[in-house]
Amino acid sequence: MLRIGVLVSGGGSNLQAIIDQIEEGNLKNVSINVVISNKKDAYALQRAEKYDIPTKVLLRKDFSSKEEYDLAMFDLINSFNVDIIVLAGCLFILPKIITENYKNKIINIHPSLIPSFCGDGFYGIKVHEEVIKRGVKITGATVHFVDEGTDTGPIILQKAVDVEDDDTPEVLQKRVMEEAEWIILPKAIEMIAQDKIAVREKKVLKK
Numbered sequence: 001m002l003r004i005g006v007l008v009s010g011g012g013s014n015l016q017a018i019i020d021q022i023e024e025g026n027l028k029n030v031s032i033n034v035v036i037s038n039k040k041d042a043y044a045l046q047r048a049e050k051y052d053i054p055t056k057v058l059l060r061k062d063f064s065s066k067e068e069y070d071l072a073m074f075d076l077i078n079s080f081n082v083d084i085i086v087l088a089g090c091l092f093i094l095p096k097i098i099t100e101n102y103k104n105k106i107i108n109i110h111p112s113l114i115p116s117f118c119g120d121g122f123y124g125i126k127v128h129e130e131v132i133k134r135g136v137k138i139t140g141a142t143v144h145f146v147d148e149g150t151d152t153g154p155i156i157l158q159k160a161v162d163v164e165d166d167d168t169p170e171v172l173q174k175r176v177m178e179e180a181e182w183i184i185l186p187k188a189i190e191m192i193a194q195d196k197i198a199v200r201e202k203k204v205l206k207k
Ligand code: GAR
Pocket: 008, 009, 010, 011, 012, 013, 014, 015, 044, 088, 089, 090, 091, 109, 110, 111, 122, 123, 124, 127, 177, 181
């Protein structure tokens, strides 16, 4: 059984996609052992509660320094004894103490085809705003392992999505979620659960 901890900040539609695949029996030998949020009103928490998945909220404002907060987050994750951490709309940057201790054990879903439209400042709807502004015709989503950089880790899966002339950022965001994110995130977890991939020299290869 692959034990996963899911880190969220918002709506949790990617969390829901993982839950659905587990419920439908398509994602075998995977259990979500905790959902952790840095926002107390994240709708993702309600989604988890509906399935009796333990939830935790850790707010930066309850700690006097970032170091204390980072350590508390690290301790909290450790206490659930998870095999991998899944960032599913997690909009805070993980500290070094977590990325170093969970090397190649953290995956992230990003709403573009990395290395386009990624890195500092590119998250959520902002990604789609920039895609439309630049006039690219194809965008998509990427699942990758998380290293100490922002969106720089080894790429596991990508899926392309067309950009239409009359897209608004919201319309494009929805299409990227439906046609790419909700498919490749559970798929990447399945590949890890079935021990099908390995990281070699910063690249993900099939075993
Ligand atoms: C998703 O589009 C996800 O790819 C993005 O935030 C959204 C969260 O939606 N993540 C990032 O931008 C990370 N850099 P959700 O809460 O409904 O899953």
